[in-house]
Amino acid sequence: MIDKVFNKTISKQFEFDEEVASVFDDMLDRSVPFYKQMQKLSISFANNFLEENSKVYDLGCSTASTLIELSKSSQYNLSLVGIDNSKAMLERASKKSKAFGVEIEFLNADIFDVDLKDAKVVLSNYTLQFIRPLNREKLVKKIYDSLEDNGVFIFSEKLVSQNSFLNKQFIDEYYSFKKTQGYSEFEISQKREALENVLIPYTEDENKRMIKDAGFKHCETVFKWVNFALFIAIK
Ligand SMILES: Nc1ncnc2c1ncn2[C@@H]1O[C@H](C[S@+](CC[C@H]([NH3+])C(=O)[O-])CC(=O)[O-])[C@@H](O)[C@H]1O
Ligand SMILES: O=C(O)C(=O)Cc1ccccc1
DSSP states (O other), X not given: OOOOGGGSOOOSOOOOOHHHHHHHHHHHHHHSTXXXXXXXXXXXXXHTTOOTTOEEEEETOTTOHHHHHHXXXXXXXXXXXXXXXXXXXXXXXXXXXXXXXXXXXXXXXXXXXXXXXXXXXXXXXXXXXXXXXXXXXXXXXXXXXXXXXXEEEEEEEEBOOSSHHHHHHHHHHHHHHHHHTTOXXXXXXXXXXXXXXXXXXXXXXXXXXXXXXXXXXXXXXXXXXXXXXXXXXXX
16 A cells, blocks of 8 residues: 555654554655665675574564565575564554464564563664663663674664754655655655654664664674665674
């Protein structure tokens, strides 16, 4: 379904509710520059670290597109766990994975409440940005502690620039991108307001600092378009 969530006047904060879940794949595809390419890259980097029966967690799995694509691309039988605190998202995820014949264990829970044991790969695309700072740092430490030796954390995030002049250009570029994707100025500004204090982006350096502080030995930016980036962190 086509995303028209912000085509009407909205006074509440952004939520992953039934309405958002029902149009989510279209929303992500049209709102995140190079979303599909970054998803493909996260899958191919993940595949390099996986073997038979490896355990993979997707934190904030939404409708499970990444885990489904990962399973389809892998030569191995994987143990896949998708975690999301939105019931509406997981209902869709469950239907979709059944339709594709992919076995995934779904946990309708807060990421903080789940034990990520035996993790070889932890994926989290565009989800840390919704976790409050301080908690975000704690979560990344928990991911580090849960990963097996040489395990990897692959994540993508919306970014801000440290430089206020460039930051304004980042925002302008992103809004022109959204216009090319068919969103109106009204929809763009409504969504911006709804996301205020809900989506809290870090700079690229802050993300890398957080990863290093948690103990990861290496962190690389794998892909970047203006204010969106994919990172890989190796334990
Ligand atoms: N504390 C939390 N605990 C569990 N889930 C959470 C929490 N906070 C947010 N979520 C969930 O994280 C997901 C973020 S969307 C991820 C896209 C996906 N990775 C994709 O590549 O398709 C990104 C976006 O909408 O920008 C939503 O489904 C939330 O319900
Ligand atoms: O930051 C924005 O304006 C976005 O639209 C990013 C986004 C994409 C999909 C869900 C939530 C936020």
